[in-house]
Amino acid sequence: MTAPTAPDRLLSVLAAFDHEHPALSLTDISRRAGLSLTTAHRLVGALTRWGALERDGSGVYHVGLRLWEVAALAPRGLALRQVALPYLEDLYEATHENVQLAVRDGGEVVYIEWLSGRSAVGVHIRVGARWPLHATGVGLALLAHSAPETQEEYCAAPLASFTPYTITDPERLRRVLADVRRTGVAVSDRQVTEDALSVAAPIRGRDGSVTAAVSVVVPQACTQVPVLVPAVRLAARGISRALGWQPETAERPGP
Amino acid sequence: MTAPTAPDRLLSVLAAFDHEHPALSLTDISRRAGLSLTTAHRLVGALTRWGALERDGSGVYHVGLRLWEVAALAPRGLALRQVALPYLEDLYEATHENVQLAVRDGGEVVYIEWLSGRSAVGVHIRVGARWPLHATGVGLALLAHSAPETQEEYCAAPLASFTPYTITDPERLRRVLADVRRTGVAVSDRQVTEDALSVAAPIRGRDGSVTAAVSVVVPQACTQVPVLVPAVRLAARGISRALGWQPETAERPGP
Known part of the structure; x- marks a missing residue:
C-alpha cells in the first residue's frame, strides 16, 4: 500500500x-x-x-x-442527456410514466436522467443513482450489448437479490440476455421492487455500439408491456439517430 | 505572484x-x-x-x-434543476417557446437548464453557458434582487453592448432594475440579439432570497409579452414553493 x-x-x-x-x-x-x-x-x-x-x-x-x-461537458453525463431530453419528453408525454436514461459503469447502471410527473408516485431514483445491472431493465439492455467477456464475468459473480423475482441464477441471466439481444427490449418484472416493472431499449452511438439505455418504469399491476415496447424502442432509436447512429439494413428486430 | x-x-x-x-x-x-x-x-x-x-x-x-x-450534488446545478424541471416542462407546454433556468455567478448568468422543442429555431444557448447580467431577462431578474452594493458595482462598471438595444447607460439600468423589483418580471427586448425577446421572473429559496430565475425566449416579432408574463411568474412561484419558499402576505406584485 x-x-x-x-x-x-x-x-x-x-x-x-x-x-x-x-x-x-x-x-x-x-x-x-x-x-x-x-x-x-x-x-x-x-x-x-x-x-x-x-x-x-x-x-x-x-x-x-x-x-x-x-461536469456538464461529460459526454456520458449532461451532454448525452441534452441530446436525449426531447425524446425522453416525448416518451413521457406518450406514456405519462417514469422515464429513465442510464449508462453502464462497470457492473452498475448510473441514471443520467429521470423524468416523472409532479404527481408521479412509486419508484424514486435520483439522477446519479446506481443500481446493479441484472436487476433493472436498463441494466439488462446495457449488459446484453456489452463485450462477451464482460457479460461472462458478470454472470459468474454473485447476483444480488432484491425481491423473489430478481434473477440470481447465472444460467437464467444468460438466457434473458440472449432474449434481450433477439427482441431489442429488456423487461425487469418486479426484480427491483415487487410493485414495479420496467421496459428498456438500448441506445446506439455513431459507431453502432450500445452506449446508453432508455426505459419506462410502471406499477407492475398495469402490465402494459406490449403497449410500452414500441414507444420505448422508438425513443431509443430516436436518441440513437440524434447521436449519429445510422441503422444498417441488416439490423432487424426479432420476431 | x-x-x-x-x-x-x-x-x-x-x-x-x-x-x-x-x-x-x-x-x-x-x-x-x-x-x-x-x-x-x-x-x-x-x-x-x-x-x-x-x-x-x-x-x-x-x-x-x-x-x-x-457535480450532480451541486445545489445550484443539477439539484436546483431537478426541483425546477416539472415546472419548466409545464411552462414549455403552455408556451411552446424556449424555456431557461439560470443562476447568478458574479456578473454573469449561468444557464442551468434550457428546454426547446426539437424543431425550435433561433437562439441556441448551451446548458452551462454564461452571459452578462444586464443583457438578458434572467440576468436582469437576478441583478435586480442582488445586494444593493452588488447592483451599484455592476452599474458602475462598463456595460457591454450586443445590439443597439442593449442597455449601456447606468442610469437607465438602475431604472430598469427598479421596474423589475416593482413588477416582478424582467424583459430583455432585443438586448442580446435583434430578433429575440425574453421575459423572466425571479425564483426564491426557503429564506425568501432570490436564488435563480426562469425565462421564456421568443422571436421578437411575436411581441407576446403581456401573454407570457403570467405564465413565467406562475412557473417562478411554483419552483419557489418547491424550494420551500412561503409567500408572505406582504409580498404583492406592482400595479
Missing part, C-alpha cells in the same frame, strides 16, 4: 460528497476523506477558491457551480 | 476543458493548463483512475462520469 498522492488527496475531498452527504462541515470532510483537519482545511480552501465547492452562510460546504459547469 | 500549489495544478487540468474544448489530447491539456508534459501526464493519470476524466479509443480525454456524479 502506497501513501496517497497529492491528486488522490484532493479527489478524496470531492469523493466525501455523495447523495447521503451532499452538505458537509470541514470536520465531516476531514473524517470522511481520511485527512488531517489541517490538510482538509488547505484542500477545501483551494477547491472553494476555484469554485468546486461553495461554503454557505452556516459554514457548511456544498458542491459548487464551477464543478457542475465542467 | 506565488507558484501554483498541487491542488491548483490539478484543478488547472479540469479547467482546460470548456465548451469549445470538450475533448483534449494530453498535449492539449499540458498546453492549456500551462503544465509540463510530465506533470500533465501524472495528473491526468490520477484524474482518469478516479473517473474525473475518461480516455476514449483514440487517446483523447473527456470529462468523466464520476465527476458528473459528484
Whole structure:
C-alpha cells in the first residue's frame, strides 16, 4: 500500500460528497476523506477558491457551480442527456410514466436522467443513482450489448437479490440476455421492487455500439408491456439517430 | 505572484476543458493548463483512475462520469434543476417557446437548464453557458434582487453592448432594475440579439432570497409579452414553493 498522492488527496475531498452527504462541515470532510483537519482545511480552501465547492452562510460546504459547469461537458453525463431530453419528453408525454436514461459503469447502471410527473408516485431514483445491472431493465439492455467477456464475468459473480423475482441464477441471466439481444427490449418484472416493472431499449452511438439505455418504469399491476415496447424502442432509436447512429439494413428486430 | 500549489495544478487540468474544448489530447491539456508534459501526464493519470476524466479509443480525454456524479450534488446545478424541471416542462407546454433556468455567478448568468422543442429555431444557448447580467431577462431578474452594493458595482462598471438595444447607460439600468423589483418580471427586448425577446421572473429559496430565475425566449416579432408574463411568474412561484419558499402576505406584485 502506497501513501496517497497529492491528486488522490484532493479527489478524496470531492469523493466525501455523495447523495447521503451532499452538505458537509470541514470536520465531516476531514473524517470522511481520511485527512488531517489541517490538510482538509488547505484542500477545501483551494477547491472553494476555484469554485468546486461553495461554503454557505452556516459554514457548511456544498458542491459548487464551477464543478457542475465542467461536469456538464461529460459526454456520458449532461451532454448525452441534452441530446436525449426531447425524446425522453416525448416518451413521457406518450406514456405519462417514469422515464429513465442510464449508462453502464462497470457492473452498475448510473441514471443520467429521470423524468416523472409532479404527481408521479412509486419508484424514486435520483439522477446519479446506481443500481446493479441484472436487476433493472436498463441494466439488462446495457449488459446484453456489452463485450462477451464482460457479460461472462458478470454472470459468474454473485447476483444480488432484491425481491423473489430478481434473477440470481447465472444460467437464467444468460438466457434473458440472449432474449434481450433477439427482441431489442429488456423487461425487469418486479426484480427491483415487487410493485414495479420496467421496459428498456438500448441506445446506439455513431459507431453502432450500445452506449446508453432508455426505459419506462410502471406499477407492475398495469402490465402494459406490449403497449410500452414500441414507444420505448422508438425513443431509443430516436436518441440513437440524434447521436449519429445510422441503422444498417441488416439490423432487424426479432420476431 | 506565488507558484501554483498541487491542488491548483490539478484543478488547472479540469479547467482546460470548456465548451469549445470538450475533448483534449494530453498535449492539449499540458498546453492549456500551462503544465509540463510530465506533470500533465501524472495528473491526468490520477484524474482518469478516479473517473474525473475518461480516455476514449483514440487517446483523447473527456470529462468523466464520476465527476458528473459528484457535480450532480451541486445545489445550484443539477439539484436546483431537478426541483425546477416539472415546472419548466409545464411552462414549455403552455408556451411552446424556449424555456431557461439560470443562476447568478458574479456578473454573469449561468444557464442551468434550457428546454426547446426539437424543431425550435433561433437562439441556441448551451446548458452551462454564461452571459452578462444586464443583457438578458434572467440576468436582469437576478441583478435586480442582488445586494444593493452588488447592483451599484455592476452599474458602475462598463456595460457591454450586443445590439443597439442593449442597455449601456447606468442610469437607465438602475431604472430598469427598479421596474423589475416593482413588477416582478424582467424583459430583455432585443438586448442580446435583434430578433429575440425574453421575459423572466425571479425564483426564491426557503429564506425568501432570490436564488435563480426562469425565462421564456421568443422571436421578437411575436411581441407576446403581456401573454407570457403570467405564465413565467406562475412557473417562478411554483419552483419557489418547491424550494420551500412561503409567500408572505406582504409580498404583492406592482400595479
